[in-house]
Amino acid sequence: MNDEEALKRWICLGCGFSYDEALGLPEHGIRAGTRWRDVPQDWVCPDCGTPKFRFEMVEIPYADGQPALRAAA
Amino acid sequence: MSDTFVLRADERGYNKILSTGPTASYVGGHPDAFITRFSSFNFGEYQDGRPGFGRVRVFGDEAFYHPGCSYNMHPHHNFIICAFVLEGKLTHINTLGGLNDLGPGDYYAFSAGSGGLHEELNRYAEPMRAIYLWLLPEHLLLPPSYVSGHFDAAAGMNQITTLIGEEPGAVPVSQDARVSRLVSDEPGVFRYRPRSRRHGVYVFAIDGTLNCDGTTLKRRDSKGIWNTDEVVCEMGRGDADVLIVETVM
Numbered sequence: 001m002n003d004e005e006a007l008k009r010w011i012c013l014g015c016g017f018s019y020d021e022a023l024g025l026p027e028h029g030i031r032a033g034t035r036w037r038d039v040p041q042d043w044v045c046p047d048c049g050t051p052k053f054r055f056e057m058v059e060i061p062y063a064d065g066q067p068a069l070r071a072a073a
Numbered sequence: 074m075s076d077t078f079v080l081r082a083d084e085r086g087y088n089k090i091l092s093t094g095p096t097a098s099y100v101g102g103h104p105d106a107f108i109t110r111f112s113s114f115n116f117g118e119y120q121d122g123r124p125g126f127g128r129v130r131v132f133g134d135e136a137f138y139h140p141g142c143s144y145n146m147h148p149h150h151n152f153i154i155c156a157f158v159l160e161g162k163l164t165h166i167n168t169l170g171g172l173n174d175l176g177p178g179d180y181y182a183f184s185a186g187s188g189g190l191h192e193e194l195n196r197y198a199e200p201m202r203a204i205y206l207w208l209l210p211e212h213l214l215l216p217p218s219y220v221s222g223h224f225d226a227a228a229g230m231n232q233i234t235t236l237i238g239e240e241p242g243a244v245p246v247s248q249d250a251r252v253s254r255l256v257s258d259e260p261g262v263f264r265y266r267p268r269s270r271r272h273g274v275y276v277f278a279i280d281g282t283l284n285c286d287g288t289t290l291k292r293r294d295s296k297g298i299w300n301t302d303e304v305v306c307e308m309g310r311g312d313a314d315v316l317i318v319e320t321v322m
Contacts, residue, residue, distance in 0.1 A: 009213065013130060014117065016151035016185055018213050047148045056124075058209065066187065066214035 014050030075301035082293035086112035086119025106142035110135045127320030131207035143194035149185035153208040161201030167191040171219040178224045186215035208248045220244045226256045249321040257308035265304045273299030273322045281313025
């Protein structure tokens with residue numbers, strides 16, 4: 001893993017669910033800091049079942065106050 | 074020199090989604106109910122076309138057949154989902170408390186933001202036809218929002234009317250994008266000027282025929298144009314109905 005590389009965000013093209021490498025998805029067994037490439041290839045969107053390869057990397061900033069809600073959840 | 078692509082009606086992706094079998098949990102309705110979806114850009118099982126256009130990811134020309142036909146209540150995040158009803162009646166229900174019956178000319182923008190669910194339902198025997206447009210947002214996890222609007226075709230005849238955007242009377246969205254509609258019943262030349270050459274314009278012929286920057290577009294044909302100062306739509310004698318989507322590229 002190249003720690004120099006900025007942590008990225010990915011969005012599900014089936015429903016808009018976002019995955020942030022910095023946050024991971026601890027509630028789904030993916031720890032914070034997990035790179036997208038290290039998410040299992042057979043992983044699917046927890047909200048809609050869209051396969052991993054139909055996510056798109058996005059460079060979209062968070063809204064004010066986010067991702068506080070998810071971090072606190 | 075501008076950049077362009079032309080997408081003919083029959084070149085779009087096509088899905089027929091049944092209310093029975095593997096898609097029964099996705100599409101509701103009695104056993105004869107089904108949804109047809111023509112996709113201008115890659116979506117779902119259709120992955121043979123363009124991945125999107127600017128901030129647009131989905132442009133679906135959809136029809137819901139038979140009473141009770143629906144996309145059942147399901148979750149979204151982030152995407153700004155807009156629907157423009159063309160025919161029939163759409164019942165839209167969302168978890169922001171929105172419950173609307175939308176008829177021809179009605180439209181909405183549902184920004185799912187940090188999370189929201191919606192159902193899209195046709196309760197009637199008449200097919201419901203709508204254009205579904207999904208835009209990426211400018212920020213992730215925004216507070217969800219829902220706003221609806223109405224396009225009056227009679228009042229807006231032979232002019233370009235902004236449905237979604239910053240203009241007074243239009244529905245605002247959190248993206249550098251605008252949606253306009255042009256309905257005509259007489260010959261005319263309309264010049265659409267995007268905000269800058271960094272903006273692209275997607276012109277979709279809902280009905281009728283027009284000439285768009287030298288390309289004849291018939292019913293459900295479309296053209297994307299970017300790196301240009303203006304897009305010229307020449308309308309003919311017959312009735313025509315055009316949706317114009319502008320997005321930062």
